[in-house]
Amino acid sequence: MIDLRQLQALRAVHAEGSVTGAARRLAWSQPTVDYHLKNLDRLVGSPVIQRSARGSSLTPVGVLLLDRGEEILSLTDRALRDARDLTHMGRVRLRFGTFPTAAARLLPSIVSQVDELGIEVDAVLAEVAPLIDQVHHGTLDAVLVYSVPGYDLPFRNHLAVTEVHRDPLMLALPAGHPLAVPGPIDVPTLLSLHDERWLFGATGEDPMDTIVIDAFREAGHSLDVSIRSDDFQVLLGMVAARMIVGMVPKLAVGSSHSGVQLHPGVVLRPVAHPDFARSLLLAAPGEGARRQPSTAVRQLAVAIRDSLAALD
Template sequence: MIDLRQLQALRAVHAEGSVTGAARRLGWSQPTVDYHLKNLDGQVGAAVINRSSRGSSLTPVGVLLLDRGEEILTLTDRALRDARELTQMGRVRLRFGTFPTAAAKLLPSIVAQVTELGIELDAVLEEVPQLVEHVNRRQLDAAIVYSVPDHELAFRSDIVTTEVLRDPLMLALPEGHPLAARAAIDRAALLTLSGERWLFAAAWDDPMDAMVIDAFAQAGHTLDVAIRTDDFQVMLGMVAARMAVSFLPRLASTREHPGVVLRPIDEPSFVRSLLIAAPADGAGKQPSAAVRQLAEAIRGAVSALD
């Protein structure tokens, strides 16, 4: 079985570029670092570092071990920190990620609920691709993300996801637009907007944008994406100024947007799923007890939106 000190030595060599530097970083003697690295060589059956007069670097096997080992060391550090916090303060701290729209609508309620349970949140605001990466690397204990049909998120097999909300898309039109008088927009009406100027997200690979683009492409249309922004207020201002049409999730909308008419899109596929994503630990393949409590708080916050 791998000794945590072997992984610590490997990580330190990678960071410092030499065994001497690794020893200094860890506060160990150089023979101690060498001892743990040689034992790791023996367990793997191959060298984990290349040594030269210019220093030391990881072999391909060493890189693979470090990639996996970082997760082990992170979990170990986290377990010790949680245990100490619970012992000293009676509280547990969770690293929690969310994208900005969900944070604005859900975070106050979530924080209020988990605080009563003795859980403190270190909240991180990122876009969904970054949140997926952080959860996969176990740098976050849990995150709220979203997915859309036919655009699955690249989670590792040890990440558990649970849907908490189906969030339909709303078409954003300027007041007085020919479609603004409709109560809802069906696919046929939506396709009449193929000649309009559109406003999409700043990222070219945004899955919600891709879903809309694909729908028009299937009908033989290419959209004119004239403006890009991730700021919904800027987007609504552009729509009100008749510079473009766009769409936004219902979660991001409020009751009134001067100069803008929001209409539901009567198409089942035009929806995103809000998911709780968290690493699964232990034989039961479930998130930790604190993360499960956080998930209940998220569900409570979502229910309060209705």
């Protein structure tokens, strides 16, 4: 197993160009640096540095190992920094905004997890546009929002944005519809639904709606948007009543296998194309030269991912 000190020695040699310089950089003795490098040679089965009269440099194997090792060292440094920050920060209040679907499915678990770390959450529920506006103006410390491929959200440069989940979009069809069969649906088959009545979001600007409408437009079809609502239970009820068809994110309906009827009278089919999914994004002001989110926000991201994983 690799010892972190071996990677530290390798990084220092690369930075200083000599074993002597590496020892000085690390405040170690030269024999100590040599000891860790030789142990690394034995683990790898090949020299990781090459020495000459001009100093020392990494071999190709050493370069590859350092490239991988930098991530390990960075994660280790961050883990220590986060642990120290959590030790000293005491109780922290975090103003957190999220959209209603995520709040309904995730918020209780998120709040419970971060509370154990001393983080109190003040939750705000809103749609994507006002959430982004509030985090831009500092009235929220972090927001969970969503976007889809090709439709970037207007984040300002001071925000650190992290994707925490990919949420597939499901086509909701009434039971008994000719296409209401188990399994994914491909895009050409999806486009055959251009004569159906559709339900889309209330604002007409939801990125999930836009990606569907644009796909049909590119194929030369305009859709009959019969009803608008942001309530997915309304959508599912109307689909069951054979009034409309529509798209619903998996997060809104829970875990399912293809074709399982989680709502009576509705069959859900995932769309077999990577564009038909939304990215759940955690955005918060960045700190320091690398614009990393605060320790509390990073712990929030962990809680969000864990809460999502528990739903699968």
